[in-house]
Amino acid sequence: MTQSALIEINNVCKSFREGGHERIVLNHATATIYQGETVVLLGRSGSGKSTLLNLLSGIDAPTEGSISIAGVQLHALNERDRTLFRRRSIGFIFQFFNLIPTLTVAENVLLPLELNNAASPAGRAHAQRLLEQVGLGDRGAAFPDKLSGGEQQRVAIARALVHDPPLVLADEPTGNLDAATGEQVLELLDQMTRRNGKTMLMVTHAADVAARADRILRIEEGHLREQALSEVLP
Secondary structure (H helix, E strand, O other): OOOOEEEEEEEEEEEEEEOOEEEEEEEEEEEEEEOOOEEEEEOOOOOOHHHHHHHHOOOOOOOEEEEEEOOEEHHHOOHHHHHHHHHHHEEEEEOOOOOOOOOOHHHHHHHHHHHOOOOOHHHHHHHHHHHHHOOOOOOOOOOHHHOOHHHHHHHHHHHHHOOOOOEEEEEOOOOOOOHHHHHHHHHHHHHHHHHOOOEEEEEOOOHHHHOOOOEEEEEEOOEEEEEOHHHHOO
16 A cells, blocks of 8 residues: 655755854755654754754744645745644644643643634543543643643643644653653553554654654754664664
8 A cells, every 4th residue: 555645845954044154954855754654853962853843843934945744835834824734733742741831631632622713522522532541531620730740741642632633743752751651651652643543753862762663764964864773773
């Protein structure tokens, strides 16, 4: 069966002005990521991993080149339309959870539905089911500061999936957790994204995290290249 491309990165360049100089972060980066894949993005600090995530989410725009997600050409959208696309089509999981402290667990999970005007009774029931799937069905009324780091990241996984996005972007999702908790969270994230047919692009520095990927991409000198797992594992 031929895989369908979800993300197409074509000759993407991104540079920034620093003082009187131009700093090139991405230099004709090209890659295709397919529907349902889990892809890990590797690269040294400052190599452009976060820049690429910002471009894929439409937070920023490339200097040159194009990015297409599910057939939508992001460079052809204005800032407002990129924001709307991001709300509908992308789920985010961050290293530091980024839960809103003044909202309860249930309200944090519901937030993407609220932003998409989809917090119907059916949407609320779906959010509750996701909380149950991540093992927090009885913690909906709690506030984030009452949860452990692992529990907060479980809430973040539910929030990332609640609006049924085709793409999940995970930026060091276990980087702020101890090894045992990180492994549990990673297993849950892997199961839930695959079970729901999501494409996930995950930034990490950890070889054991990379071992779960279908493919590995590495950013080097502004370029994207595919890397074999045998090159990553000790």
